[in-house]
Every structure is written in structure tokens, then in C-alpha cells.
Amino acid sequence: MVTSDQGSLTSPTELRCITCGYDLRSLPIEQSCPECGTPIELSLRGDLLSRSDPAWVARLARGQSLLVLGVRFCLICMVCAFVIPFLGVVGGLVFAFGFGIGINIPSWVFDVAFWSFGGALFIGVVVTSLGCALVTTQDPRDSLRESSTSNRNVARKALFAMYACIPASGVVWLLPFVRTSHQIYGGIFLLSVGTCFAVVLVASLGWLAVLAARIPDHDLRSRTMKSARFFRWAVPVLILTALIPPMLSATPPAAGGALIRPGVLSSVTGCVFLVVAAGILIGSFRMYKDLRTYHTAFHRCATEANTANSEPPLTD
Numbered sequence: 001m002v003t004s005d006q007g008s009l010t011s012p013t014e015l016r017c018i019t020c021g022y023d024l025r026s027l028p029i030e031q032s033c034p035e036c037g038t039p040i041e042l043s044l045r046g047d048l049l050s051r052s053d054p055a056w057v058a059r060l061a062r063g064q065s066l067l068v069l070g071v072r073f074c075l076i077c078m079v080c081a082f083v084i085p086f087l088g089v090v091g092g093l094v095f096a097f098g099f100g101i102g103i104n105i106p107s108w109v110f111d112v113a114f115w116s117f118g119g120a121l122f123i124g125v126v127v128t129s130l131g132c133a134l135v136t137t138q139d140p141r142d143s144l145r146e147s148s149t150s151n152r153n154v155a156r157k158a159l160f161a162m163y164a165c166i167p168a169s170g171v172v173w174l175l176p177f178v179r180t181s182h183q184i185y186g187g188i189f190l191l192s193v194g195t196c197f198a199v200v201l202v203a204s205l206g207w208l209a210v211l212a213a214r215i216p217d218h219d220l221r222s223r224t225m226k227s228a229r230f231f232r233w234a235v236p237v238l239i240l241t242a243l244i245p246p247m248l249s250a251t252p253p254a255a256g257g258a259l260i261r262p263g264v265l266s267s268v269t270g271c272v273f274l275v276v277a278a279g280i281l282i283g284s285f286r287m288y289k290d291l292r293t294y295h296t297a298f299h300r301c302a303t304e305a306n307t308a309n310s311e312p313p314l315t316d
């Protein structure tokens with residue numbers, strides 16, 4: 001803060017307006033932002049969320065509510081995907097050996113289970129995506145200076161790209177060489193959606209870690225960065241191990257015999273897939289717990305930001 005004949009001036013180094021991002025350096029503190037009229041004093045209170053634009057922090061809180069709800073839904077689906085087939089096998093064995101009768105489940109039961117599971121997971125993913133879109137909205141303070149490769153920007157672009165894969169897959173289906181193999185088509189779709197998903201997940205966690213420092217909660221920040229580092233390798237490994245078996249069955253066997261027999265390779269990738277999937281499930285539960293901590297913190301900061309900005313500006 002510099003004092004002049006006109007009164008106190010803001011610092012000669014960069015100071016951004018919390019509402020519009022206008023550079024407020026060397027302006028009289030008692031004035032308002034020349035761009036949007038927000039009292040300059042409100043932008044001098046640091047970059048804590050509780051001292052940021054109340055409308056933006058409220059949007060973060062709303063987004064985090066959706067994010068928690070969507071991730072909870074997806075986790076329930078993921079647990080069911082693990083537990084239900086297991087219970088089915090155990091139940092079948094109990095009936096066959098314990099009662100000496102085999103049970104014959106009609107095929108429509110599997111169809112209903114598959115489509116209701118798929119539908120539930122899709123709803124979970126859509127709610128999570130809406131939450132993610134709200135949580136990654138730009139802090140108005142950064143509107144004139146943010147890099148296009150910031151975690152927040154990358155997360156939003158990858159989210160858009162993930163949904164763009166759906167119409168794009170329809171276009172790819174029209175290509176003649178794709179239609180010869182369902183496995184290759186499915187592989188391309190899984191690879192593109194999976195890559196976008198991995199980028200959304202890791203970049204969003206990176207952005208949340210930035211917000212954690214502004215809560216401020218440094219333990220939460222380091223836990224979030226640890227989750228991001230884990231998912232950064234685990235999700236690509238899961239996608240690759242899911243892709244290898246269908247690709248092997250889609251390619252004709254080599255004339256001279258392959259170096260590794262496809263059956264062996266499929267079993268190995270299948271085991272790696274299960275181990276990594278279980279790891280991701282555990283990691284997701286940890287992440288969910290942290291997402292709930294963000295949820296509580298964002299709602300608290302939103303209330304504080306509202307109160308702080310309605311207080312009369314400090315005057316010398």
C-alpha cells in the first residue's frame with residue numbers, strides 16, 4: 001500500500017479485481033473498480049475463498065454438491081459391479097452343491113441387470129460432469145490472466161472432448177475399415193473416452209488442490225495431489241489392460257507362432273486389470289472422502305464470502 005497526496009493507493013505490483021479481474025495497481029483504495037464498480041477494498045483482502053467473489057464461491061459450493069452426489073452414485077455402481085457377479089457365482093455354487101439343484105436364470109434377467117446398471121452409471125457420470133463443470137468455472141479475478149493450459153482449463157476442455165466422443169464415435173462407425181471389427185471400434189471408443197476421462201480426473205484434482213490452498217487446508221491439498229498422482233498412472237493402466245484382450249482376439253494369429261501365447265497374455269492382463277481396478281476403487285473411496293471435505297469447506301467459504309462482502313469497506 002502506498003500513501004500519496006490523494007490518500008492511500010493500492011500496491012504498484014499486480015492486484016486483480018475479485019469481480020472482473022481488472023488490474024487495480026496504483027489506484028486509490030477508497031475508489032471502486034473502474035471496470036465493474038466493485039469497491040477496491042474488497043480486492044485487497046487476499047485470495048482466500050472466503051474473501052473472493054461470493055457468486056463464484058457459491059457456484060463452487062453448488063458444483064461440489066453435485067460432484068459429491070454423482071461420485072457417490074458412481075461408487076455404488078462400481079461396488080455393485082464387483083459384488084453382484086461374485087454373489088451370483090457363490091449363490092449358484094451353493095444351490096448346485098448344497099441342494100443338488102442347478103438354477104436356470106432366464107437371459108432377460110441379465111439384460112435387465114446390464115441396462116439398469118448401465119443407466120445408473122450413466123446418470124452418475126452425467127451428475128458428476130455437471131458438478132465438475134461448475135467447480136471448474138473461472139475465478140473472475142483470473143479472467144484476464146489465466147493460462148490456457150491451467151489445470152482448470154485443461155479439465156474443462158477434456159470434459160467437453162469426452163462428451164464429443166459420443167457423436168464422433170457415430171462418424172467413425174461410418175468408416176468401412178472400422179465396421180469390419182467390433183473389437184477395434186470398441187477399442188478406439190474406449191481409448192478416446194478413457195483418455196479424456198483420465199485427463200478430466202487428474203486436471204480437476206490439480207485444480208481442487210489449488211482451491212484447497214485458498215480454503216486454506218494444506219493437508220487436504222497434499223492428499224488431493226497424492227490422489228492425482230495415483231490416478232495419473234492407474235487409469236491409463238486400467239484402460240490398456242482392458243484393451244489388450246479384445247485386440248488380441250481381433251488380430252489373426254501370426255503364421256510362425258507369437259512370442260507370447262495370446263492366452264497367457266490375456267490372463268496376465270486380466271489379472272493386472274483386476275488388481276488395478278480394485279486399487280482404483282479404494283483410491284476412489286479415499287477421493288470421495290476428500291470431496292466431502294471440499295463440499296463442507298466450499299459451503300462455509302460461500303457463507304463467509306457473502307458476509308465479508310456485505311460488510312462496509314474499511315476506510316482510513
Ligand SMILES: [Zn+2]
Pocket residue numbers: 017018019020021022033034035036037038
Ligand atoms: Zn472489477
